Amino acid sequence: MSETSPRYLVPFHPKRVPHFFTDVLIIGGGLAGLRTALEVDPGLSVLVICKGRLDQSNSYQAQGGVAAVLSPEDSFEQHVDDTLDAGGSLVDREVAERVIRRAPEEIERLISWGTEFDRVDDRLALAREGAHSCNRVAHALGDATGKEIMRAVIARAGNRPNIQIWAETFTIDLLTHEGACRGALVWNGRHGKTAVWAKQTVLCTGGSGQIYRETTNPSVATGDGMAIAYRAGAELRDMEFMQFHPTVLYIAGSSRNLITEAMRGEGAYLVDRTGNRFMPEYDQRAELAPRDIVSRAIVTQMEKTRHPNVYLDLTHLDPQRVRSRFPGIAAFCAKFELDITRDRIPVRPGAHYMIGGVTVDAEGRTTVPGLFAAGEVSSSGLHGANRLASNSLLEAMVCGAIVGRCVSRDADKIVDDFHALPLENRPTSVVNGQPLDLDDIRNSLKSLTWRLAGVRRDGEGLAEAAQNINHWCRYVLDCQFDDPTGWELQNMLLIARFMIEAAAVRTETRGVHVRTDFPRTDDSRWNHHITFRRDPAGA
Numbered sequence: 001m002s003e004t005s006p007r008y009l010v011p012f013h014p015k016r017v018p019h020f021f022t023d024v025l026i027i028g029g030g031l032a033g034l035r036t037a038l039e040v041d042p043g044l045s046v047l048v049i050c051k052g053r054l055d056q057s058n059s060y061q062a063q064g065g066v067a068a069v070l071s072p073e074d075s076f077e078q079h080v081d082d083t084l085d086a087g088g089s090l091v092d093r094e095v096a097e098r099v100i101r102r103a104p105e106e107i108e109r110l111i112s113w114g115t116e117f118d119r120v121d122d123r124l125a126l127a128r129e130g131a132h133s134c135n136r137v138a139h140a141l142g143d144a145t146g147k148e149i150m151r152a153v154i155a156r157a158g159n160r161p162n163i164q165i166w167a168e169t170f171t172i173d174l175l176t177h178e179g180a181c182r183g184a185l186v187w188n189g190r191h192g193k194t195a196v197w198a199k200q201t202v203l204c205t206g207g208s209g210q211i212y213r214e215t216t217n218p219s220v221a222t223g224d225g226m227a228i229a230y231r232a233g234a235e236l237r238d239m240e241f242m243q244f245h246p247t248v249l250y251i252a253g254s255s256r257n258l259i260t261e262a263m264r265g266e267g268a269y270l271v272d273r274t275g276n277r278f279m280p281e282y283d284q285r286a287e288l289a290p291r292d293i294v295s296r297a298i299v300t301q302m303e304k305t306r307h308p309n310v311y312l313d314l315t316h317l318d319p320q321r322v323r324s325r326f327p328g329i330a331a332f333c334a335k336f337e338l339d340i341t342r343d344r345i346p347v348r349p350g351a352h353y354m355i356g357g358v359t360v361d362a363e364g365r366t367t368v369p370g371l372f373a374a375g376e377v378s379s380s381g382l383h384g385a386n387r388l389a390s391n392s393l394l395e396a397m398v399c400g401a402i403v404g405r406c407v408s409r410d411a412d413k414i415v416d417d418f419h420a421l422p423l424e425n426r427p428t429s430v431v432n433g434q435p436l437d438l439d440d441i442r443n444s445l446k447s448l449t450w451r452l453a454g455v456r457r458d459g460e461g462l463a464e465a466a467q468n469i470n471h472w473c474r475y476v477l478d479c480q481f482d483d484p485t486g487w488e489l490q491n492m493l494l495i496a497r498f499m500i501e502a503a504a505v506r507t508e509t510r511g512v513h514v515r516t517d518f519p520r521t522d523d524s525r526w527n528h529h530i531t532f533r534r535d536p537a538g539a
């Protein structure tokens with residue numbers, strides 16, 4: 001599938017923007033970005049561009065942990081089988097095996113860099129999460145694993161003389177020449193636009209949960225990496241597979257904080273407004289069924305009980321253990337007068353992890369030469385149609401390391417000819433975006449996707465969603481904005497359009513994509529990826 005839209009969001013004249021040169025440009029400062037940076041040959045210069053602050057990434061906010069085979073009771077085969085069981089036949093087995101086999105060495109590396117994982121009697125404490133057949137999730141600070149991992153990784157990157165980090169810098173578009181990526185046009189409040197030229201560019205920009213009204217994702221997760229890759233000619237795939245986390249805090253006025261699946265691993269129950277523990281009615285694994293099943297069951301139970309949420313109940317567990325295992329969640333809930341050892345926690349599903357993204361091969365190469373991707377922005381084949389819990393930090397580390405090695409090799413082969421490159425910047429329109437109420441469009445988009453392309457979808461709702469989004473796209477995508485609010489909205493609309501289109505086309509239910517009008521999986525027609533690629537004639 002393809003559609004036409006402007007190649008670049010903004011006009012720029014090469015003689016009127018400052019230029020910056022680096023061997024490797026990494027866009028994104030989460031775990032995938034910094035792990036890639038740390039693997040690049042120290043003789044090469046690396047620039048990491050980060051849209052917000054380094055503590056605003058999804059990686060930083062991760063609670064549950066990292067899945068890895070770390071005990072004698074576990075095996076690589078079991079971890080691979082669990083990944084395949086959750087993700088189904090769209091999981092690429094070779095990718096799953098490669099990532100899972102490298103997990104223990106990545107955990108060791110993090111420990112050697114100073115990450116302090118939680119321990120019991122000197123051994124790593126391993127938690128259970130949904131659809132895992134074994135306790136294999138390493139965690140830190142109880143329920144703040146991402147914060148602890150990122151503390152160590154940020155410190156390590158800060159000590160590397162070849163790595164520079166530009167925080168609060170927005171990437172507007174990738175620069176291409178003769179079909180290959182040669183860097184990016186970026187913007188920040190200090191310098192305005194800068195053309196960053198790079199021998200190799202890596203996208204590690206995370207996901208797109210902010211396209212939904214209810215989401216666990218930080219405000220920066222607006223799908224920018226997928227949008228800029230698409231405009232540069234890269235293939236996107238699996239855009240219909242947005243994973244909904246079953247348990248997101250639902251209190252009026254509070255941010256939609258993730259309530260980690262590890263709570264259910266510790267024995268928490270899901271109950272409805274009447275106190276009925278309903279999960280055993282839906283799946284024999286009860287609260288530890290895969291996420292798609294739990295999210296769907298919660299939505300059904302909310303409807304049955306005519307209530308806007310269900311509850312996580314930990315009141316039967318040892319209060320001391322609950323407080324020490326989940327200190328962050330306990331403190332956050334206390335702000336709303338909830339004592340998680342005595343009160344039930346109101347929760348419902350929210351958009352959590354974008355399974356689809358920029359198509360990459362085994363080495364993280366996208367379909368555009370000179371452009372790589374790692375982590376949530378990419379579609380590596382690890383997750384199939386439903387990601388196994390805690391496989392994402394793992395993917396960020398293993399794939400980041402693979403990409404870091406590859407770009408080091410490839411950068412050596414590129415001649416330093418940046419000064420001679422003409423820029424292909426032909427903006428198609430000069431409509432000024434000034435009169436638009438961008439917040440209004442953004443909120444309307446988020447409500448629309450939540451209502452019509454959420455945990456459950458159907459053809460009629462998706463057609464309505466497509467009609468609205470196409471209408472908004474017609475007058476927003478051709479506008480020229482001069483700051484990130486407008487560019488971000490343009491990216492969100494573009495990505496939402498693909499998510500809706502793919503969801504409408506896939507007339508079956510598979511993994512996290514649940515069509516109420518096509519409730520069965522139809523392997524005869526749909527056991528393949530749905531892809532998007534820009535029609536170059538649209539430039």
Ligand code: SIN
Pocket residue numbers: 062063064065258259260261262353388389390391392
């Ligand atoms: C969680 O802590 O429940 C989230 C972990 C994940 O998304 O893998």
